[in-house]
Amino acid sequence: MSVLIVSPGRDPEEWKKALENQHPGMNVYVYPEDHDNEEVEFALSWNHPRGLFKNYPNLKVIASMGAGVDHILSDSALPEGVEITKVVDDTLTEDMGDFVLSQVMNHIRGLHHYVKCQKEKEWDKFQYRRPQDTKVGIMGLGTLGNAVADKLHKNFFKVYGWSRTEKSCDNVTSFHGKDQLEEFLENSEILVCLLPLTEDTENILNADLFDMLPEGAYVINVARGEHLVEHDLMEMIDSGHLAGASLDVFREEPLPQEHPFWEHSKINITPHIASLTKPESVVPQIAENYDRMKEEEPLKNKVELDKGY
Missing domain, CATH: 3.40.50.720 (NAD(P)-binding Rossmann-like Domain)
Structure with a gap:
């Protein structure tokens, strides 16, 4: 054996x-x-x-x-x-919560904006938002989704969650199924994808879904690259409907050097390190x-x- x-x-x-x-x-x-x-x-x-x-x-x-x-x-x-x-694993779960919190805070405080400003030697102040005034939606309320929701709640964010089937999660306004997806998205100023990759969830982050988000919403994908329709994301950012995205996972890893994500000023890239x-x-x-x-x-x-x- x-x-x-x-x-x-x-x-x-x-x-x-x-x-x-x-x-x-x-x-x-x-x-x-x-x-x-x-x-x-x-x-x-x-x-x-x-x-x-x-x-x-x-x-x-x-x-x-x-x-x-x-x-x-x-x-x-x-x-x-x-x-x-x-x-x-508790370590993986805790690390994921810390990572998502860092990306959410990075967005509402405009830290990615200041990295760009420093490179261009621009003194440009960003009007930040406070956690108490920010709605975060989490797609996927499994072990990791629950941990992320708890971390965000403890840091005073208004937390919403969506799952395929009905689930109860403390301190989260929960939605489930296709019939409740639109209402969930309407409350997601920042959308975090933590769904498992299945036939039903592949390509779920697409133009139709993004269109249901509030104007100026921000997308964080820490699940799988196959959840995201890449062209749709870039079009929605370039049109101004989405403020940007933080992506930790990709269809092809390592991300090819010629990929347009590298050069996009409103897309923040990390190399699949949310939780190791x-x-x-x-x-x-x-x-x-x-x-x-x-x-x-x-x-x-x-x-x-x-x-x-």
């Missing part, structure tokens, strides 16, 4: 070391080093090559290295019967699920495949 780490573009050694320290005696392979495919029953994965896992006849579990699982579910050749898990998974923090739950798999016990943080998260 072995564990396979598959993480193209990421250094897997820290993960391997953390697993072996947490679970002495665990046999860990790192793809694509030589290994016996029939030994592997548990895979730890991030952006695996499409179709890879169909070559593992005894694979039982695929564990995501992060909170997202779309990079796994988007593979149409996954073996039948394999269970998929995601990471739920720390192996030493999440490996204990992964190792626990490995033991649960061996004992044929229910897994923690199991993904509901019909929902996609």
Whole structure:
């Protein structure tokens, strides 16, 4: 019985070391080093090559290295019967809350504007807004969405939330379903996307949705690049309907150097760093699920495949 780490573009050694320290005696392979495919029953994965896992006849579990699982579910050749898990980690959750708060504050205080002014040696004061006078809408009220909502509420923002199905979140005015989406958007002076990526949410940040936001609204996407129709965002900013955007995720990462986002004065770019998974923090739950798999016990943080998260 072995564990396979598959993480193209990421250094897997820290993960391997953390697993072996947490679970002495665990046999860990790192793809694509030589290994016996029939030994592997548990895979730890991030952006695996499409179709890879169909070559593992005894694979039982695929564990995501992060909170997202779309990079796994988007593979149409996954073996039948394999269970998929995601990471739920207090550190990731807290870090996401801090990041979104920083981007919201950056916007209402005009700090991105002053970076531009400094480069051009312009003394141009920005009329800032206060949290108490600002409505923030959060799309997605899962673990991360709830944490972000709580962080914003504690900093005196008026917080609204929207989810596919009805959810209750403390100190948030909640909306759900397609019928309540427009009312939610009308109250979102700053819109934060924290939705899981599914067939229903892909391309959801589009011109039709932006048009329902108040004029001068600001968009923050910390979910997935595939949520955003990039051309629609730029058109809505250039027309003046949107004030700008803060983007941490993109359809292609790293963002190509020729991409127009780089040069846009009203788009703030960060390289998918809103919350970074720390192996030493999440490996204990992964190792626990490995033991649960061996004992044929229910897994923690199991993904509901019909929902996609």
